[in-house]
Amino acid sequence: MITRSDSQSHIPPVPAWQQALARAYTRPEALLKALGLEQTLCAAAHEGMQQFPFRVPRGFAARMRRGDPEDPLLRQVLPGAAEAQTRPGYVNDPVGDLPRMATPGLIHKYHGRALLIATGACAIHCRYCFRRHFPYAEAGLSARQLERAMAWLDADPSIREIILSGGDPLSLTDQRLTSLVEQLQKISHLRRLRLHSRSAITLPERITPELLALLEAWRGPVVLVVHVNHANELDNSVAAAMTALRRAGVTLLNQSVLLHGINDSVPALAELSESLADHGIQPYYLHLLDPVAGAAHFDVSEERARELMFQLRQCLPGYLVPTLAREIQGEPAKRVIGP
Numbered sequence: 001m002i003t004r005s006d007s008q009s010h011i012p013p014v015p016a017w018q019q020a021l022a023r024a025y026t027r028p029e030a031l032l033k034a035l036g037l038e039q040t041l042c043a044a045a046h047e048g049m050q051q052f053p054f055r056v057p058r059g060f061a062a063r064m065r066r067g068d069p070e071d072p073l074l075r076q077v078l079p080g081a082a083e084a085q086t087r088p089g090y091v092n093d094p095v096g097d098l099p100r101m102a103t104p105g106l107i108h109k110y111h112g113r114a115l116l117i118a119t120g121a122c123a124i125h126c127r128y129c130f131r132r133h134f135p136y137a138e139a140g141l142s143a144r145q146l147e148r149a150m151a152w153l154d155a156d157p158s159i160r161e162i163i164l165s166g167g168d169p170l171s172l173t174d175q176r177l178t179s180l181v182e183q184l185q186k187i188s189h190l191r192r193l194r195l196h197s198r199s200a201i202t203l204p205e206r207i208t209p210e211l212l213a214l215l216e217a218w219r220g221p222v223v224l225v226v227h228v229n230h231a232n233e234l235d236n237s238v239a240a241a242m243t244a245l246r247r248a249g250v251t252l253l254n255q256s257v258l259l260h261g262i263n264d265s266v267p268a269l270a271e272l273s274e275s276l277a278d279h280g281i282q283p284y285y286l287h288l289l290d291p292v293a294g295a296a297h298f299d300v301s302e303e304r305a306r307e308l309m310f311q312l313r314q315c316l317p318g319y320l321v322p323t324l325a326r327e328i329q330g331e332p333a334k335r336v337i338g339p
């Protein structure tokens with residue numbers, strides 16, 4: 001006879017991060033209520049959600065200020081009516097990813113490194129996301145597509161670094177990531193493993209002992225590029241996750257997007273760099289907004305961006321000033337705009 005406990009003992013427990021993800025806010029009404037904000041913002045939010053759904057982990061929402069509709073974390077994730085507006089030059093594939101697919105899901109733009117769209121899923125949905133219209137269903141990785149990507153990587157010894165991106169590669173389970181990284185490990189010319197992940201910040205529970213062991217097992221340098229736009233995103237839960245990653249030998253870098261009304265001031269950018277340093281994270285890129293349809297209201301002009309960088313240089317050590325960059329289709333590297 002199979003008892004209840006017998007039958008359950010074969011089911012692995014659902015990791016805490018997956019439970020947290022399942023509890024994420026997916027309705028603006030619930031988030032606004034938790035923040036003590038007017039439900040009148042909901043109509044605009046629903047208009048904005050038509051192109052790109054709403055999703056915010058509760059732990060990230062807990063870092064927002066209650067009662068402040070202008071909170072810099074809330075503004076990154078709350079949909080608005082402005083997303084439905086079109087503006088010339090703002091398009092669905094602003095950085096030309098689709099024509100640069102070496103195989104479905106594998107983007108090769110720059111010498112020596114290739115970027116794998118490991119999954120289309122993200123723990124959070126940022127309204128300015130340059131991949132908000134990306135056809136993940138077609139470009140994600142089926143088993144067969146993964147096989148093709150591996151064969152392509154294996155055949156090109158000029159590729160020294162594999163970048164796992166998405167979506168967010170840490171949306172994959174530890175089991176799937178392990179299988180992916182083990183396959184990559186077999187390609188001996190891949191020296192560096194890089195991950196681009198915002199989940200490490202928005203869902204720090206994701207940094208599990210299994211993940212740390214997987215990263216430690218890689219043969220060479222491991223780099224995690226996180227994505228933080230405002231100092232308020234960094235709390236004690238993030239600090240613990242970053243400490244664990246550094247102890248596992250992972251180099252931590254940050255990329256931000258310069259966003260109107262969120263971090264486009266000298267105090268906000270200076271405090272972001274200072275706080276990243278406190279968390280052992282090196283500022284890497286500050287990206288000018290990619291002109292993706294629905295995000296024009298976040299744009300900061302290049303002239304204003306240069307002025308901000310000029311002033312930032314005067315209040316931070318050089319190594320805490322990120323590189324201001326813009327991606328221009330067809331160029332052999334991201335274009336450095338400053339400092």
Ligand SMILES: *Cc1c(COP(=O)(O)O)cnc(C)c1O
Nearest residue numbers: 107108109110113114115163334
């Ligand atoms: C941004 C990007 C990279 C990484 O560029 P780095 O300058 O090395 O950080 C690699 N591949 C693709 C497709 C990219 O968009």
Ligand code: SF4
Nearest residue numbers: 122125126129167198
């Ligand atoms: S975490 Fe990154 S990929 Fe995901 S929605 Fe935000 S910006 Fe886009």
